[in-house]
Amino acid sequence: MSGRTERPTSPADDGRLDAATEAFVAHRNLLFTLVYEILGSATDAEDVLQETWLLWAGVDLGTVLDRRAYLIRIATRQALKRLRTLGRRRESYVGPWLPEPLLTAPDVADDVELADSVSMAMLLVLETLGPTERAVFVLREVFVLDYDEIAGAVGKSPATVRQIAHRARAHVAARRPRGTASPAETRAALEAFQRAVETGELQGLLDILAPDVVALSDGGGVRHALLRPLVGAGNVARLLAVGWWRREGARGGRSVEMVQINGGPGLLVRIGGEVDGVVAVRMENGYVTGAYHVRNPEKLSRIGQETAVSR
Structure with a gap:
């Protein structure tokens, strides 16, 4: 035996974890998509979601006004940390690096903007952005967050985020496919x-x-x-x-x-x-x-x- 005394969980603890779990599960697909678009790697996105859950499980939910926004903030910050590590790994990658492909349901194509945002072509365009630019672009253009919310997620002022978003939008527009295909x-x-x-x-x-x-x-x-x-x-x-x-x-x-x-x-x-x-x-x-x-x-x-x- 280790001799360590475990603190028994109380009904209040169980209730808090139940509420935290419910909120996380409700937004999990959104969080995965967000992190995947920032990283281009489903494997690393899953790791970031695990980190997000561990941080979220320790939050006092009574202080959280918007659980979706709070989860997005945690996930974005963890994704940015991971992206900087991935950048160093990709420098020594053998041959061209491509995003990790996903097998998606046919109905994803019905949401044209979502389908475009997770396409291989778009993910490769996003690879040409810096980490913060990439996160800001995804949060603004795909998830339509306001500048104040994005500022909290990336640790910049709203005014700076607005400038980054404008620069990233112009960068992507110059490189994304021109003309649509049916x-x-x-x-x-x-x-x-x-x-x-x-x-x-x-x-x-x-x-x-x-x-x-x-x-x-x-x-x-x-x-x-x-x-x-x-x-x-x-x-x-x-x-x-x-x-x-x-x-x-x-x-x-x-x-x-x-x-x-x-x-x-x-x-x-x-x-x-x-x-x-x-x-x-x-x-x-x-x-x-x-x-x-x-x-x-x-x-x-x-x-x-x-x-x-x-x-």
Whole structure:
């Protein structure tokens, strides 16, 4: 025995924890989405949510006027701490770094703004912002918090937050996809990708690739992947139709399934019955301008079941 005397919990303690748990569970999907958009990593987002819960469980709820706002403040601060650590890790990452993909429910696409905010293309744009700019942009543009609330979350004055938000909005606007793609256009693009991977047929793929399309693949130094971006419709089409991807699949028996990845259509690739990777695309004016292929096994843990996102 340790000899330590445990303090018995009282009905009041139990009631406080019940109330804290209820509030946390009610906002958990929102908090996960917020932190995921700041970090681009579902695994790290889960760690931050655990840290958020531990801090939240110790709060005197009688002093909290708005539980949602308080939870967002805790989660944002913890996410910013984690993001600065992740930045140092990514400096030594092997090859291009891509966000951790999520298998999402079809109804996520019905909320156009939410689907756009969690898309692979948008997460890559957010990667070009500094940590505070990224948090401010997400809190303001996605979750529509007022400047006072954001100021409390990021530790800046409302006036400073307003300036950061303006700068971040302009930065993102200059880099986000120009022109929208209908669901039918996006689906047609994925079907062309699917045919190219399954059959090696190139023409249908060339018809929907922009001349300056960029392909990125993330193997994390564990799986075969591009070590640098591949540019140009011909190069990208050949990679999909006759490159190492098809050769590896031919050895193990490849299947390609259309699924919802990060709020939009994507491809789930299996080799030998095991998940090998996912592909998401960026569409502009009816053409594919970006193709994002994630093979790093550490980033595929959320592909086995749908992840709930909300705002």
